Amino acid sequence: MINLEEENWSLIIEPQRGLLDLRLGELWRYKDLVALFVRRDFVSIYKQTILGPLWYLIQPLLTTITFTVIFGNIASLPTDGLPQFLFYMSGAVVWSYFSSCLTKTSETFVQNANLFGKVYFPRLAVPVSILISSLITFIIQFAMFVLFALYFTLRGTPIQPNWLWIALSPIFIIMMAGLGLGFGIIISSLTTKYRDLRFMVQFGVQLLMYATPVIYPVSSIPQRFQWIILANPMTSIIEAFRYAFLGAGTVSVNSLLYSFCFMVVIVAVGSVIFNRVEQTFMDTV
Amino acid sequence: MTTAISVERLSKTYRLGQIGTGTFAHDLNLWWARMRGKPNPLLRIGDKDHGNRDSKEIWALKDVNFKVEQGEVLGIIGRNGAGKSTLLKILSRVTAPTSGRIKVKGRIASLLEVGTGFHPDLTGRENTYLNGAILGMSRREIDRKFDEIVDFSGVEKFIDTPVKRYSSGMYVRLAFAVAAHLEPEILVVDEVLAVGDAEFQKKCLGKMGSVAKEGRTVLFVSHNITAINQLCRSALWINKGQIVALGETKTITTQYLDFQFTNENEKTISIKHTQDEIFQLTDVKINGATAQDSVINSAAPVEIDLTYEIHKITNGLRIGFDLYARDGSILLRSFDDDIDTVKRSTGTFLAQARIPPNLLNEGKYYIDIAVGIHGVRWILWHDVTIRFEILSAGKINRNYAGGKHPGYFLVDADWKTLQLP
Numbered sequence: 001m002i003n004l005e006e007e008n009w010s011l012i013i014e015p016q017r018g019l020l021d022l023r024l025g026e027l028w029r030y031k032d033l034v035a036l037f038v039r040r041d042f043v044s045i046y047k048q049t050i051l052g053p054l055w056y057l058i059q060p061l062l063t064t065i066t067f068t069v070i071f072g073n074i075a076s077l078p079t080d081g082l083p084q085f086l087f088y089m090s091g092a093v094v095w096s097y098f099s100s101c102l103t104k105t106s107e108t109f110v111q112n113a114n115l116f117g118k119v120y121f122p123r124l125a126v127p128v129s130i131l132i133s134s135l136i137t138f139i140i141q142f143a144m145f146v147l148f149a150l151y152f153t154l155r156g157t158p159i160q161p162n163w164l165w166i167a168l169s170p171i172f173i174i175m176m177a178g179l180g181l182g183f184g185i186i187i188s189s190l191t192t193k194y195r196d197l198r199f200m201v202q203f204g205v206q207l208l209m210y211a212t213p214v215i216y217p218v219s220s221i222p223q224r225f226q227w228i229i230l231a232n233p234m235t236s237i238i239e240a241f242r243y244a245f246l247g248a249g250t251v252s253v254n255s256l257l258y259s260f261c262f263m264v265v266i267v268a269v270g271s272v273i274f275n276r277v278e279q280t281f282m283d284t285v
Numbered sequence: 286m287t288t289a290i291s292v293e294r295l296s297k298t299y300r301l302g303q304i305g306t307g308t309f310a311h312d313l314n315l316w317w318a319r320m321r322g323k324p325n326p327l328l329r330i331g332d333k334d335h336g337n338r339d340s341k342e343i344w345a346l347k348d349v350n351f352k353v354e355q356g357e358v359l360g361i362i363g364r365n366g367a368g369k370s371t372l373l374k375i376l377s378r379v380t381a382p383t384s385g386r387i388k389v390k391g392r393i394a395s396l397l398e399v400g401t402g403f404h405p406d407l408t409g410r411e412n413t414y415l416n417g418a419i420l421g422m423s424r425r426e427i428d429r430k431f432d433e434i435v436d437f438s439g440v441e442k443f444i445d446t447p448v449k450r451y452s453s454g455m456y457v458r459l460a461f462a463v464a465a466h467l468e469p470e471i472l473v474v475d476e477v478l479a480v481g482d483a484e485f486q487k488k489c490l491g492k493m494g495s496v497a498k499e500g501r502t503v504l505f506v507s508h509n510i511t512a513i514n515q516l517c518r519s520a521l522w523i524n525k526g527q528i529v530a531l532g533e534t535k536t537i538t539t540q541y542l543d544f545q546f547t548n549e550n551e552k553t554i555s556i557k558h559t560q561d562e563i564f565q566l567t568d569v570k571i572n573g574a575t576a577q578d579s580v581i582n583s584a585a586p587v588e589i590d591l592t593y594e595i596h597k598i599t600n601g602l603r604i605g606f607d608l609y610a611r612d613g614s615i616l617l618r619s620f621d622d623d624i625d626t627v628k629r630s631t632g633t634f635l636a637q638a639r640i641p642p643n644l645l646n647e648g649k650y651y652i653d654i655a656v657g658i659h660g661v662r663w664i665l666w667h668d669v670t671i672r673f674e675i676l677s678a679g680k681i682n683r684n685y686a687g688g689k690h691p692g693y694f695l696v697d698a699d700w701k702t703l704q705l706p
Contacts, residue, residue: 013378013387033418040415044406047447118401119419120378279381282374283299 021275027122037129042136060096060141064089071215080217080248083157087242089145091214094176094241097138098234099205101180104130106187106201109281116282123278127185131177138173149245165244172237172244175263179233182266189270189277213238218250230255233262287390289471289502290353290376295385297346297371297526345371347526348385353504355390355470358497360517360534361506362541365667368526369506373397376473376504391470391502394421398475400460405449409440409459412448416463430466438462453660465492471502490516508667510538510613542613545651545670552577554671563599564656564664567633568592571652571671583647583677583695587640591654595631601659602629604636610693611649618655646695647677 027034046052064085071077072084079087105127109116112126153159191197209215212234221229229235236255243249346368353359363369374380376387377395402419403412413434417427427434435441438459440451448456474493493516497503507513513520513534520537522529529544530537553576554569570590571579581587591604604627605620621627621636654669681695 009388009390011389011393013375013382013389015382015384015386030418030421032424035424036415036418040404040407040411043411044404047406115402115419117379118398119395121419121421282380 023122024124027124027128030122030125033121034125034129034132037125038133038136041129041133056137056140057144060089060093060144063092063096067092067215077216078220080219080242082159082242082246082248083152086145086149086152086159086246087217088215089148090242090246091238093138093141093145094238095209095212095214095234096141097134097173098176098180098237099209100134100137101131101177102184102187103201103205104134105181105184106191107198108185108188109192109277110188110195110198113282116278124274127181127188127274130184131181134180135173135177146245160247162244162247165240169241169244172240175259176234176237178263178267179259182263182268182270185270185274186266189273189281192277192281208232208234217242217248230258233259235259287355288352289355289357289390290504291388292349292351293386293388295346295349295372295375295387296344296383297368297375297380298342298344298383300342344526346375346382349523349526349528351521351528351531353502355502356497356500357519358503358505358517360513360520360538361504361523362508362510362513362520362538363523363529364545367523369523370475371526372523373473373475373504373506389471392421393471393473394467394469395473396420396464396475397473399457399464403448403456403460406447408447409435409444409451413444413459413463416460417466420464420467421469422467426468434462434466437465457660461489465489469501471504472496473504475506476508509615510542511615514538514613538613542611545672554669556669561596561664563595563597563658564602565594565596566591566654566656566665566669567594569654569669569671571673577672578674580674580676583645583675584642586642587645587673587675589638589640589652589671591636591638592633593636593656594633595629598629598631599658601661602656603659604656605654606638607653607655608640609651609653611651614693616650616693620655643681643697644694645675646693647675647689648693649674 046055049055051058067088068084072079072088108123108126108130116123149159149161187197187201211229211232213229218226218229218235218239236251236259239249240251240256241249243251349368349372361369361372371380373395374397375382376389376393377397378393379395379397400416402416404415407415413431414424414427418424422430435444438455438461440455440459443451443455448459451459472493490512493503493505497516503516505513505517517534519532520534520541521531522537522541530540554571556566556569568590569575569592572581572585572588573590589606593604595602603620603622605618605623607618608616610616619638621638650673652671652673653667654665654671655663656665657663677689677695681697682690
């Protein structure tokens with residue numbers, strides 16, 4: 001009789017779970033919650049703004065114009081022979097997906113401390129919903145970039161997209177999401193203890209952008225120093241995007257493989273830390 | 286009967302004091318000094334070096350074992366800091382236990398707060414879905430119950446208005462309506478009844494009663510002994526992280542209240558230092574003394590003096606008390622702004638209240654200081670207790686020695702007897 005009961009427990013609450021026990025099945029059961037978080041992010045951000053969703057387009061547009069004026073016209077940085085406007089826009093749009101994944105997931109614990117303290121749901125639902133809502137933003141912004149690229153082509157600028165690489169681009173998006181998520185949840189886990197990191201994130205992402213070929217092409221870096229830039233896992237992704245859609249860029253299968261492995265490692269490390277922290281952080285916040 | 290929850294050797298420790306130094310640079314600095322065998326560089330001269338590892342541990346729960354049968358309604362009682370909230374937090378999986386485990390059969394939903402995750406910019410409808418999903422409902426479940434929820438909340442006219450435009454009452458009603466329509470096998474409820482008006486509290490209690498009748502398991506934490514007596518079949522009394530007693534409600538609550546009164550350790554009224562950013566109680570006196578268990582003549586008034594500091598000007602701050610009889614029944618609540626609003630700047634204040642003479646019957650009573658911001662939160666509640674005893678010396682019933690009237694009050698009912706022609 002007792003044995004029979006033992007088998008029927010639907011939940012056992014214990015001190016620590018296994019390191020890699022991420023309970024992804026449970027996350028799947030909460031998919032409606034993820035969807036609602038995504039919706040909340042969209043609806044709440046632009047409520048009470050005049051331009052509303054138009055901000056999704058204005059932001060990258062203004063960044064691109066700024067880059068074109070400062071780095072293109074004043075500093076005259078090379079752009080692999082591509083029209084400056086398209087070159088910077090591709091960089092800015094792709095980069096902003098990575099940076100928004102990273103900065104927003106890095107706030108997971110601090111921003112939601114109140115919520116997490118009152119009710120249980122798989123904590124991963126928050127970062128995952130951030131990846132999705134950022135992805136939607138990215139798709140909208142990237143569509144705008146593609147329209148501009150088409151416009152330039154119609155005006156006679158020679159642009160040679162590589163269809164095979166374009167077909168591969170979802171993989172690049174997954175890699176960026178993974179990198180953003182991995183770094184983000186590591187930082188968010190550490191911010192429960194060290195609040196300093198919150199300030200470092202803003203600044204760090206900004207600096208990292210300059211260490212990534214967003215405003216310059218890899219080809220403009222002297223051969224001797226290229227390894228430094230290529231050590232950055234975001235480099236090959238941005239160059240791959242440019243190569244796919246605009247036909248110019250320095251990519252190799254090796255460097256993409258490197259970024260992919262980097263992403264897998266960082267997501268694994270992040271998940272383990274996140275898993276550990278989510279069980280105890282209510283006691284330290 | 287099958288067991289719905291089995292708690293086995295459950296313990297939880299919290300570390301008091303600092304966990305780390307809070308900034309990465311300091312921790313790094315400390316670690317580097319330790320590696321070289323140097324003393325703590327962050328220490329002020331004169332301080333003792335405790336190091337971080339020696340910080341004090343407290344047992345919020347220690348080796349707790351109990352079982353809850355399916356369909357049982359269990360009330361959990363105990364003073365503030367006894368470990369009730371920790372138990373609830375572990376059950377709701379907000380925090381993990383230090384050792385031991387809890388085995389559960391069926392889906393748990395916990396209500397530690399109403400309106401968790403409400404977003405002010407979203408409409409009532411959107412928040413209903415969001416809040417429902419946070420509490421563990423699927424979209425389809427909410428679709429199915431949506432009309433019922435809106436009906437129960439009584440805000441159908443404003444369901445498409447952002448909740449930031451709601452009055453606090455409407456907000457709480459909608460939030461509770463969502464929570465009330467959860468259908469878990471096990472419901473864990475904290476002092477949610479502490480907010481909202483009397484009518485709302487009645488609605489909550491009613492809903493909890495009906496949930497219990499449907500055969501679901503309910504764990505209910507409350508300071509409201511009357512509510513526990515009404516709703517729960519059995520009660521669990523926790524003190525200092527350990528179980529004192531578990532059994533039939535009436536027996537346990539009586540024991541608990543007796544204990545509250547005979548707690549000899551406390552001779553004077555202790556003031557909880559809340560470190561609240563708005564309010565701090567600094568002194569409490571009953572009839573001019575800070576002693577507990579003072580004996581007061583029923584013909585004399587009971588005078589309560591509260592000295593407090595206001596650190597921040599806040600609207601809706603109410604300072605008052607609840608008067609309880611020894612058996613836990615609440616006799617009255619009184620606030621300083623019951624009749625006129627009180628204007629306060631920052632600074633130190635003395636509030637004086639007076640329970641009129643010739644009102645309370647002989648017996649033991651206690652006063653619970655209640656300070657809160659209306660519709661927002663309690664600052665002090667079940668934190669400061671003043672016990673006292675009334676001895677009858679009045680003229681009522683004095684011709685019948687030894688005969689004490691039953692009841693809580695002893696009032697001169699102004700009897701007149703006329704002989705009719």
